[in-house]
Amino acid sequence: MSLRVAVTGLGMFMPGFPNATAWAEKNELPVDDPRKPGGLAFDRVNRRRASQMGRAIGDCVAEAMASAGVDGQTTPVIVGSSIGEANAMLGLLDKMWREHEPMSPAVFTVSVHNAASGLLSISMKNKGYTTSIAADYDTPAATLFEGLGLLATGTDAVVCVCADEASPRSLLEQAPHWDMLSAALVLQPEGAANALAHLTIDDCGDDRENITIAPAELAVGFANSPQAGMMDLLDAIQRGESGKLVLDRGTGRGYRVTLTSAR
Amino acid sequence: MRPLLVTGYSMLSALGMGRQQHLSALASGTTGLGPSPIPLGFDTATGTVTVELPELPKPMQAWSTRLARMAAALLEEIDEPLRRAREKWRPERIAILLGTSTAGAETTEVAYRAYVEGGKFPPDYDFQRQHTFGAVLTVVRKLTGCTGPSWMASTACTSSGKTFATAQRLIAAGVIDAAIVGGLDTLCTMTLQGFHSLQALDRTACRPFRKTRNGISIGEGGSFALVEREGDARVLIEGIGETSDAYHISAPHPKGLGAQAAMRQALATANRQPEDIDHVNAHGTGTHLNDTAEANAIKIVLGTDVPCVSTKAYTGHTLGAAAALEMAFSACAIEEGFLPPAIGDGEIDPKIDVNIPTEKTTGTFQRVLSNSFAFGGNNVSLLVGAP
Numbered sequence: 001m002s003l004r005v006a007v008t009g010l011g012m013f014m015p016g017f018p019n020a021t022a023w024a025e026k027n028e029l030p031v032d033d034p035r036k037p038g039g040l041a042f043d044r045v046n047r048r049r050a051s052q053m054g055r056a057i058g059d060c061v062a063e064a065m066a067s068a069g070v071d072g073q074t075t076p077v078i079v080g081s082s083i084g085e086a087n088a089m090l091g092l093l094d095k096m097w098r099e100h101e102p103m104s105p106a107v108f109t110v111s112v113h114n115a116a117s118g119l120l121s122i123s124m125k126n127k128g129y130t131t132s133i134a135a136d137y138d139t140p141a142a143t144l145f146e147g148l149g150l151l152a153t154g155t156d157a158v159v160c161v162c163a164d165e166a167s168p169r170s171l172l173e174q175a176p177h178w179d180m181l182s183a184a185l186v187l188q189p190e191g192a193a194n195a196l197a198h199l200t201i202d203d204c205g206d207d208r209e210n211i212t213i214a215p216a217e218l219a220v221g222f223a224n225s226p227q228a229g230m231m232d233l234l235d236a237i238q239r240g241e242s243g244k245l246v247l248d249r250g251t252g253r254g255y256r257v258t259l260t261s262a263r
Numbered sequence: 264m265r266p267l268l269v270t271g272y273s274m275l276s277a278l279g280m281g282r283q284q285h286l287s288a289l290a291s292g293t294t295g296l297g298p299s300p301i302p303l304g305f306d307t308a309t310g311t312v313t314v315e316l317p318e319l320p321k322p323m324q325a326w327s328t329r330l331a332r333m334a335a336a337l338l339e340e341i342d343e344p345l346r347r348a349r350e351k352w353r354p355e356r357i358a359i360l361l362g363t364s365t366a367g368a369e370t371t372e373v374a375y376r377a378y379v380e381g382g383k384f385p386p387d388y389d390f391q392r393q394h395t396f397g398a399v400l401t402v403v404r405k406l407t408g409c410t411g412p413s414w415m416a417s418t419a420c421t422s423s424g425k426t427f428a429t430a431q432r433l434i435a436a437g438v439i440d441a442a443i444v445g446g447l448d449t450l451c452t453m454t455l456q457g458f459h460s461l462q463a464l465d466r467t468a469c470r471p472f473r474k475t476r477n478g479i480s481i482g483e484g485g486s487f488a489l490v491e492r493e494g495d496a497r498v499l500i501e502g503i504g505e506t507s508d509a510y511h512i513s514a515p516h517p518k519g520l521g522a523q524a525a526m527r528q529a530l531a532t533a534n535r536q537p538e539d540i541d542h543v544n545a546h547g548t549g550t551h552l553n554d555t556a557e558a559n560a561i562k563i564v565l566g567t568d569v570p571c572v573s574t575k576a577y578t579g580h581t582l583g584a585a586a587a588l589e590m591a592f593s594a595c596a597i598e599e600g601f602l603p604p605a606i607g608d609g610e611i612d613p614k615i616d617v618n619i620p621t622e623k624t625t626g627t628f629q630r631v632l633s634n635s636f637a638f639g640g641n642n643v644s645l646l647v648g649a650p
Contacts, residue, residue, distance in 0.1 A: 003436060049512065083395060084417065092453050093372055097379040108457035109513040109638060112364065113396075113417030118639020121507040127524060129505045130641065131425055134366075135414035136397030142414035149432030153264070170378065171371070171390040203355060203412075255412075 006195035009068025009186030011060035060184035068186035072124035080143035141255030179221035212243030273340030276484035277310030310482025310579025359413035362422025362446030364583035367394030424586030424643030445587035447485025469549030470607035471573035482579020502533025508640030519560030547573020586635035
């Protein structure tokens with residue numbers, strides 16, 4: 001069992017629901033809306049450089065930081081993504097193998113897994129810690145563990161954001177397709193005054209019997225995302241749930257959050 | 264911070280496999296760089312792993328890639344301390360925290376070429392088992408039986424350095440008792456073409472800190488380390504600095520401000536002074552901008568006397584593996600009592616105002632600072648100390 005921490009801010013983006021407020025109110029955008037992320041946390045130059053996933057991360061981080069009241073210049077950001085900038089990689093492969101043209105250096109530099117976290121640190125002028133991690137369907141759990149580690153060693157607040165672009169169909173022919181999804185939490189020490197909820201995390205393995213919190217009602221494309229567990233957690237916090245929630249939908253190793261609402 | 268105990272470590276690079284091959288090359292100033300084995304349409308040197316890699320067990324063949332086989336080779340080298348750790352700690356208390364920049368890109372680019380040219384992927388290609396960041400984690404989990412939290416850090420050239428910091432925090436937080444940390448990367452066409460597009464590759468072997476330096480040589484390989492809450496440490500990670508330049512996605516801050524901050528943070532977390540540092544394993548990629556910025560940062564933080572060597576002239580820049588591999592070289596300096604000569608063609612750049620020893624240096628080295636800097640302006644400095 002991990003140490004107990006407070007959740008003080010939420011942020012999210014998925015096509016149709018541009019932020020956590022819209023999700024809480026089930027206020028879906030009309031189908032003719034472009035449904036693209038704005039990249040709110042980025043400055044103009046870096047917003048242009050960021051991928052769609054990067055911009056979704058930017059929206060989540062901006063919303064979560066604002067709701068928690070933490071400073072973008074000093075708050076560490078952990079970006080979790082299972083396949084990262086895979087679509088940028090496919091673009092580079094097409095340049096090499098299909099078009100036989102030189103690579104664009106600008107595209108190459110933002111094809112790295114930490115492109116979004118790097119662009120965020122530049123935009124927010126954050127000269128401290130940032131990281132990018134990946135653990136397939138356990139990415140939400142890994143992101144929270146990384147955050148807990150920071151809090152346990154003296155950090156005041158940390159943003160944990162999980163995101164994946166829509167799955168690249170050519171590479172994942174056999175796997176269920178997923179759509180772009182991004183969700184963020186701000187974690188702070190247990191005693192934080194503005195807590196929305198408190199959580200601990202542990203490994204329940206195959207023992208999923210005592211899971212008491214239902215996952216979010218997501219359309220199948222979002223439910224298939226490796227980051228669906230982070231969305232489930234955000235949704236449970238918004239609903240004021242207390243109990244146990246598993247951070248994957250049967251596709252991961254079974255990390256479980258014990259959640260206590262602070263409402 | 265509470266020091267992190269390194270109870271075992273392994274090395275795989277263009278210099279060979281294991282301690283003896285690496286020590287021999289480092290002591291004799293013999294580079295592992297040579298012509299690229301990948302046809303590219305331009306000249307560049309690479310650090311290619313040429314030793315035979317072990318095959319994965321039959322039930323794991325679906326995961327078998329060059330990257331996964333490198334992981335298997337690196338695990339063999341820490342088999343003994345890992346066996347002791349498994350007797351001491353429960354498997355769910357041993358984490359697997361690795362770093363990579365390429366993950367399985369080498370496998371995917373071959374498969375994708377077949378797809379473009381023939382309309383379908385090779386029958387044995389499996390993106391989820393051969394490319395994703397989780398693929399190698401699965402291999403390491405299956406080979407070791409360690410079932411603690413596992414993830415890949417992917418912050419380009421600092422990836423594997425990050426894993427030491429994460430392990431230190433998770434041990435301090437009581438989440439784990441031990442971890443396999445480190446990182447690995449393979450050569451791939453995409454990476455080489457990408458750095459070529461940035462005009463960042465040297466046509467010949469890289470020449471860190473030399474007047475005629477002209478870019479990077481990309482390498483492949485890796486290093487794993489076993490770190491534990493308690494045990495017989497070979498070396499300690501006494502301090503860690505993790506900072507961001509917040510300046511540019513691919514260029515370092517010209518004055519190395521982020522690098523300075525990382526080194527200062529490593530010193531502060533270790534409660535050490537600049538004069539306590541006996542050696543710097545420099546990031547030293549061999550590009551004009553990086554070497555100038557780093558040398559400036561070292562001069563400001565540590566002064567001009569401390570001997571600085573970039574071992575990338577031996578192995579090439581192993582990207583996501585570099586920080587862990589260079590932590591291992593730092594540990595070797597402490598344990599073996601010598602610094603490898605700074606190799607590379609041409610004279611040391613007179614504008615590089617730090618001490619770059621071009622001869623092998625013997626002596627007692629108690630504390631080494633190992634620098635790694637990355638795309639995204641991501642910086643990690645590890646302060647490696649004698650136990």
